[in-house]
Amino acid sequence: MGRTKMASRLSTLNANEMLREDHDKVKTLFEQFGEAQEESVKKEIVQQTLLELKVHTALEEEIYYPAIRERLAAQDEEVNELMDESEEEHQVAKALIEELEKMEPGDQHFDAKFKVLADSIRHHILEEETKTLPLAEESGMELEDLGEQMAHRKVELQEEIQNLEAIRPDASARSEKKSKGRTHRGRASRS
Secondary structure, eight states: OOHHHHHHHHTTSOHHHHHHHHHHHHHHHHHHHHHOOSHHHHHHHHHHHHHHHHHHHHHIIIIIHHHHIIIIITTOHHHHHHHHHHHHHHHHHHHHHHHHHTOOTTSTTHHHHHHHHHHHHHHHHHHIIIIIHHHHHHHTOOHHHHHHHHHHHHHHHHHHHHHHHHHSOOHHHHHHHHHHHHHHHHHHHHO
């Protein structure tokens, strides 16, 4: 889908609808990972999930959370605490994402690390959908306008991240180097 078409389709969603759509997408990816057997399929699912999570967290941190803080935090300290907790959950997710980007399916702890990420994100989604999104809806925030801003930024972020991924050294090349290094060291020790 082209940039203009995607932005146009997304801009018909309000901010909360967009976030819920993202949540549904990653929950589906988590389920697909649980069912996947082949490493190549797992790799594809993880790459897609990490892209979705990077874009989603950036949208929340750059646009959504600041709007909530601006609208509600001055009135309610619990809102500040909720936003702080959400941002900390993002930091945990980012650390796991960074570690997973350096790994390949088949690496020790790869599946476990992805499952921990999935559990953490599911918890975050539950809190967001039961606390944060309803707060935004009840506050009278301009969710349509916010959704439009987020739609345009989402397209930009997807392009930026995909461009970075295209120039980043491939994790499989790192993995090959690791295994060649092990083989080489193994041969050297037998001599």
